[in-house]
Amino acid sequence: MFFPFISFLFAVLLKNDYLCMKFCKILFFMRVFQNVADLGDLKQALSEAFEIKANRYKYQELGKNKTAMLIFFNNSLRTRLSTQKAAMNLGMNVIVLDVNQGAWKLETERGVIMEGDKSEHLLEAIPVMGSYCDIIGVRSFARFESRSDDYEEKILNQFIKYSGKPVFFMESATVHPLQAFADLITIEEYKNCTHVEPNPLFGGVAIDRVPNKRPKVVLSWAPHPKALPQAVPNSFAEWMNAADVDFVITHPEGYELDPKFAGNAQVEYDQMKAFEGADFIYAKNWSCPGVTRPNDYGKVLGDYHDYSAWTVGERQMAVTNKAFFMHCLPVRRNMIVTDDVIEAPTSLVIPEAANREISATVVLKRMLEAIK
Numbered sequence: 001m002f003f004p005f006i007s008f009l010f011a012v013l014l015k016n017d018y019l020c021m022k023f024c025k026i027l028f029f030m031r032v033f034q035n036v037a038d039l040g041d042l043k044q045a046l047s048e049a050f051e052i053k054a055n056r057y058k059y060q061e062l063g064k065n066k067t068a069m070l071i072f073f074n075n076s077l078r079t080r081l082s083t084q085k086a087a088m089n090l091g092m093n094v095i096v097l098d099v100n101q102g103a104w105k106l107e108t109e110r111g112v113i114m115e116g117d118k119s120e121h122l123l124e125a126i127p128v129m130g131s132y133c134d135i136i137g138v139r140s141f142a143r144f145e146s147r148s149d150d151y152e153e154k155i156l157n158q159f160i161k162y163s164g165k166p167v168f169f170m171e172s173a174t175v176h177p178l179q180a181f182a183d184l185i186t187i188e189e190y191k192n193c194t195h196v197e198p199n200p201l202f203g204g205v206a207i208d209r210v211p212n213k214r215p216k217v218v219l220s221w222a223p224h225p226k227a228l229p230q231a232v233p234n235s236f237a238e239w240m241n242a243a244d245v246d247f248v249i250t251h252p253e254g255y256e257l258d259p260k261f262a263g264n265a266q267v268e269y270d271q272m273k274a275f276e277g278a279d280f281i282y283a284k285n286w287s288c289p290g291v292t293r294p295n296d297y298g299k300v301l302g303d304y305h306d307y308s309a310w311t312v313g314e315r316q317m318a319v320t321n322k323a324f325f326m327h328c329l330p331v332r333r334n335m336i337v338t339d340d341v342i343e344a345p346t347s348l349v350i351p352e353a354a355n356r357e358i359s360a361t362v363v364l365k366r367m368l369e370a371i372k
């Protein structure tokens with residue numbers, strides 16, 4: 001940032017408009033989409049989201065002859081499809097690469113004698129990929145081998161450093177900002193909702209409700225048989241702390257999220273107490289973040305069967321303010337949430353997933369504006 005800042009000052013002194021604009025864009029426009037702060041004013045970002053939702057092809061010309069490259073080190077359904085659709089909304093070309101299917105196996109550590117099964121180093125692969133596109137999205141989950149490697153975002157930071165292109169995070173070791181932005185859009189759409197129609201897929205009866213003036217949003221841990229990353233709850237917490245909501249996190253002891261994301265959010269260890277009067281329940285499993293139990297980073301604590309009372313069901317939903325149910329998907333039914341709750345008229349999982357197209361379109365639009 002230092003070099004562009006000095007260059008910007010020089011350009012101002014020289015009264016060179018072209019250079020001023022160039023360095024201004026480098027300084028102030030979106031080059032990386034990782035955290036809530038990268039979006040700037042949230043109200044503005046939300047109004048852009050609703051503008052795009054009303055006419056998702058409005059910026060078709062912006063991406064003409066520009067290429068988005070989507071790199072997946074891990075599986076995906078929603079991120080892959082919604083981001084591809086978002087790029088198409090903006091008139092972009094899209095290249096999708098599943099690194100583990102067809103590309104060379106990549107070494108990520110410097111200094112390794114590459115005599116094993118890895119044929120190529122990330123330090124060559126990244127600039128090569130960067131040379132074929134204008135914007136790069138990367139999905140690379142936490143590896144749970146080293147907490148510091150994960151929390152320092154070792155892989156994504158190499159893309160930022162060596163690709164030469166704007167980089168957006170499609171779930172990294174610690175964050176999933178496209179999901180959190182879609183979640184915020186969904187909450188904004190439903191927070192004043194007083195009448196809920198039967199579920200379009202599963203029926204049920206219509207519901208009338210009186211929303212709280214300031215929506216109460218609860219992030220609830222739920223059990224899962226395998227160790228999952230903290231990226232989704234980290235970003236959700238970060239974004240809810242920045243939004244105009246009352247935010248509560250509930251989980252069993254040992255699952256405390258990193259304060260970098262959880263901030264001063266209220267933590268309530270009693271799930272039933274946390275759910276009281278809530279307008280939105282956001283369920284998610286995550287493995288031990290290693291905050292209060294550093295040696296257990298990335299682990300499932302104890303036997304998950306012993307936590308079955310945390311599965312979100314009618315019992316917990318009954319104490320809420322006829323809350324909407326949210327989950328980023330994919331979800332394991334009757335592990336995270338019961339069939340009845342996910343199929344209820346108040347379940348938002350499908351509109352929430354649909355909003356992934358909208359959050360991705362806003363982010364790609366912002367990045368295209370930065371490189372124009």
Ligand code: AN0
Pocket residue numbers: 171228229230231232328329330
């Ligand atoms: C991933 C996770 O929990 O981070 C992706 C969620 C969007 N989920 C699984 O691996 C099942």
Ligand code: CP
Pocket residue numbers: 075076077078079080171179328329330
């Ligand atoms: N919610 C989400 O990111 O889903 P995928 O893992 O299918 O992309």
